[in-house]
Amino acid sequence: MNRIYLIGFMxxxxxxxxxxLSFLLKxxxxxxxxxxxxxxxxxxPEIFEQHGEEYFRQLETQFLRNFKQDHCIISTGGGVTMRKENQKIMRNTGLVLFLDAPFREIWRRIHRDPNRPIVRQSTREEIEALHKSRYKAYKQTAxxxxxxxxxxxxQITQYAAFQVNRLKGE
Ligand SMILES: Nc1ncnc2c1ncn2[C@@H]1O[C@H](COP(=O)(O)OP(=O)(O)OP(=O)(O)O)[C@@H](O)[C@H]1O
Ligand SMILES: O=C(O)C1=C[C@@H](O)[C@@H](O)[C@H](O)C1
Ligand SMILES: [Mg+2]
Structure with missing residues (x-):
């Protein structure tokens, strides 16, 4: 299969x-x-509150296992890359691109967003530690x-398209 996965922190x-990228590559x-x-x-937030984070993680893996569409772009949730099974599915079914943004920029973008339950419940220091702990998995999966x-x-989109076309040509 030939999908493009975008991975990385919230x-x-x-x-x-x-x-x-979807627009550019059609x-x-x-x-x-x-x-x-x-x-x-x-x-x-409702899924996290009513069923817990583990249940949400199962839904993510189920989605990856059951999704049938080929030739498409998938932006993943920030935690998807932490499970080994998810890493394998993504690498085996497509090209994986990691968007590596500096933490201070990430924090500026996410800290007021009410739709991110993990951010709502944590301090800046805790989210920074989470970012650090996940970094290696993003890097190694991509x-x-x-x-x-x-x-x-x-510019990021154009660079991503360039890399996709380069790897397809190899
Ligand atoms: N390089 C950039 N320059 C300027 N703004 C950006 C850049 N990258 C992302 N943004 C903005 O930052 C915000 C967060 O980006 P986005 O929602 O795409 O992140 P995400 O990786 O999908 O997060 P999540 O894991 O929560 O789904 C958006 O408002 C987006 O437009
Ligand atoms: O980084 C995470 O663990 C998450 C990121 C979001 O994309 C959502 O998938 C959810 O809020 C959890
Ligand atoms: Mg997103």
């Missing part, structure tokens, strides 16, 4: 870049968080790491 730009775009919300009929600092969304 707020690194997966959804924003995914939408633009491929359908799926946002995993949105797909899960649609399937379950509950918001992410075929390509794209550093987003000092780049506009347009």
């Amino acid at each position: 707020g690194c730009g997966k959804s924003a870049v995914g939408r633009r 491929l359908p775009f799926y946002d995993m968080d949105k797909e899960i919300v649609r399937q379950v009929g509950k918001t992410i 075929h390509i790491t794209i550093r987003t600092e000092f780049r506009t969304l347009r």
Whole structure:
């Protein structure tokens, strides 16, 4: 299968870049968080509150196992890359791009967002530690790491498209 997965921490730009890349490469775009919300009929904060985080993690893995569409772009949730099984599915079914944004920028983007339950319950220090603890998994799972600092969304999207085409040509 030949999908493009965007991985990385909350707020690194997966959804924003995914939408633009979909337009540029003329491929359908799926946002995993949105797909899960649609399937379950509950918001992410509701899923976390009513069923717990572990249940949400199971929904993420189920989504990856059951999703059938080929030739598409998928922006993943920030925690998806932590499970080994998810890492394997993504690497075996597509090209994995990690959007590597600096933490202070991530924090500026996410700290007031009420739709991110993990952020709502934690201090800046705790979220920074989470970012640090996840970094290696993002890096190791990705075929390509794209550093987003000092780049506009347009530049990141163009660079991602360039890398995708380069790897397809190999
Ligand atoms: N390089 C960038 N320059 C300017 N703004 C950006 C950049 N990348 C992302 N943003 C903005 O930051 C916000 C968060 O980005 P986005 O929602 O795409 O993150 P995400 O990785 O999908 O997060 P989540 O894991 O929570 O789904 C959005 O408002 C987006 O437009
Ligand atoms: O980083 C995370 O663990 C999360 C990121 C979001 O995309 C959502 O998937 C959810 O809020 C959990
Ligand atoms: Mg997103």
